[in-house]
Amino acid sequence: MTKVTELKSLIGTDGGLTVELTPFLRRELPEHLYSQLYHWIKKEIEEGRLLPGMKMPSIRQLTIHLKVSRNTVESAYQQLQSEGYLESIPKSGIWVAEIEKPSLHPFVVEHPIMLECEPSSEVLVDFEYGNVDLDKFPLKQWKKCLSDAVDQENNWLFQYSEKQGEFALRREISNHLLQSRGVRSTPEQILITAGTQTSMTLICRLLGLGGKTVAMEEPGYSGVRTVFEDQGCYIDPIPLEKDGLSVEHIQTSRANAVYVTPSHQFPFGMILSISKRMRLLKWAYQTGGYIIEDDYDGEFRYQGQPIPSLKSLDEEEKVIYLGTFSKSFLPSARLSYIVLPPSLMVQYSRKFPAYNQSVSPIIQRAMSLFMQSGEFERHIRRMRKIYQRKHQALLRSIDQYMGTQVKIVGEKSGLHILLKLKGISTHELIEKSLQKGVKVYSPLSFWLNPNPEGQSYIMLGFGGLSIEEIEKGIRLLASCLPGNGDS
Numbered sequence: 001m002t003k004v005t006e007l008k009s010l011i012g013t014d015g016g017l018t019v020e021l022t023p024f025l026r027r028e029l030p031e032h033l034y035s036q037l038y039h040w041i042k043k044e045i046e047e048g049r050l051l052p053g054m055k056m057p058s059i060r061q062l063t064i065h066l067k068v069s070r071n072t073v074e075s076a077y078q079q080l081q082s083e084g085y086l087e088s089i090p091k092s093g094i095w096v097a098e099i100e101k102p103s104l105h106p107f108v109v110e111h112p113i114m115l116e117c118e119p120s121s122e123v124l125v126d127f128e129y130g131n132v133d134l135d136k137f138p139l140k141q142w143k144k145c146l147s148d149a150v151d152q153e154n155n156w157l158f159q160y161s162e163k164q165g166e167f168a169l170r171r172e173i174s175n176h177l178l179q180s181r182g183v184r185s186t187p188e189q190i191l192i193t194a195g196t197q198t199s200m201t202l203i204c205r206l207l208g209l210g211g212k213t214v215a216m217e218e219p220g221y222s223g224v225r226t227v228f229e230d231q232g233c234y235i236d237p238i239p240l241e242k243d244g245l246s247v248e249h250i251q252t253s254r255a256n257a258v259y260v261t262p263s264h265q266f267p268f269g270m271i272l273s274i275s276k277r278m279r280l281l282k283w284a285y286q287t288g289g290y291i292i293e294d295d296y297d298g299e300f301r302y303q304g305q306p307i308p309s310l311k312s313l314d315e316e317e318k319v320i321y322l323g324t325f326s327k328s329f330l331p332s333a334r335l336s337y338i339v340l341p342p343s344l345m346v347q348y349s350r351k352f353p354a355y356n357q358s359v360s361p362i363i364q365r366a367m368s369l370f371m372q373s374g375e376f377e378r379h380i381r382r383m384r385k386i387y388q389r390k391h392q393a394l395l396r397s398i399d400q401y402m403g404t405q406v407k408i409v410g411e412k413s414g415l416h417i418l419l420k421l422k423g424i425s426t427h428e429l430i431e432k433s434l435q436k437g438v439k440v441y442s443p444l445s446f447w448l449n450p451n452p453e454g455q456s457y458i459m460l461g462f463g464g465l466s467i468e469e470i471e472k473g474i475r476l477l478a479s480c481l482p483g484n485g486d487s
């Protein structure tokens, strides 16, 4: 098979001409849309209508164009890539690869024989990180809060929100943080934001971090790294040790601020030890640097005592605390917040007097009613138990089906774990498991300098899966490990 990289130079255009695809996808058919799309593209290539060296639309373009889910296009493309019909070239795109013309009779092409390793027609279990439990979500209560929010008196519905966010919500967040995370704050210190990246963009602008050095864990949350890069920051990647990031490294760094996930390091899952927390605070007090604490899933700890936040230990107002409702409630609410030291809040109001609040006041009011009624605390308590059961099922299944073939990384809290693989690469396992209908993910993008130890990991998110799906997914995944054969 000729590689597309060679073909591209034959056609002589680096950008190439992106082809337009308009397959006829029929939602009423039992065949999954992913499978219809996969078969359609495969046929176009085999019958010579899509030619080697042609550039395919990006996943995003095709998702929008066909009005299907990203998953549908991603799964079809992945399957075509693993079979050699398409080739993905980093920073270039996805291209049609050259295939040897099938010598099969057209009839056979139309009705391919189902081989043992024929791709599963649908994704049976998706270990995507970021999903939350749907079944136990208190939809009725949330709908009531939304409707009560709209029904409230006064004319607020026809107006903008307060710039920092609705006072009633900030007051509820302040109470919640004191009780569950030990954070002392006033509503005046809280700024409502539409997601952690928005929080980080504002913080970069507020602290003037553009052109300066910032430190973050390596590996760390790529969603925040992207913001630092876009804001023109230089990133100092801080190596991780068993008890969190290396404070020695920070002490010798030129960083003006450090972004950390102390309660549950993302993605490795360790907890920043108390002695390191104290040394990190000391670094901030001595150098004037800021610590940006992302407490994204601090509510879900399954073993031992809850870990107090780093902010709760801060005596000199050097910690900026970030919270989000994406794990504890719903990612679709796009609701998060920053607790700023009072002096920074004054600077914020001076620097950005004309910035409007970007979260809808309807959502903010509904959330404050949800919290006032005690539903939010009940929801968290309920979900902690549910996630704990799922988490136990995940660890149990891994132990049962994979034994010592993998090592679990970060198993005490949160909604994801990593598996360290032996004898198989991340890419290979992703491809093999997809053929069995199981989607698992590579955590590679969380490294600034990808994986210097050359170890292979996969990431498993379990929040949105049932216990049965978790068990089935792990059983199928285990059958893709070297030496395990089909099960």
Ligand SMILES: Cc1ncc(COP(=O)(O)O)c(C=O)c1O
Binding pocket: 130, 194, 195, 196, 197, 221, 261, 266, 294, 296, 324, 325, 326, 331, 335, 336
């Ligand atoms: C480390 C970390 N922080 C924050 C978030 C949540 O981001 P957002 O508030 O934009 O949903 C996530 C979600 O994946 C995360 O992994």
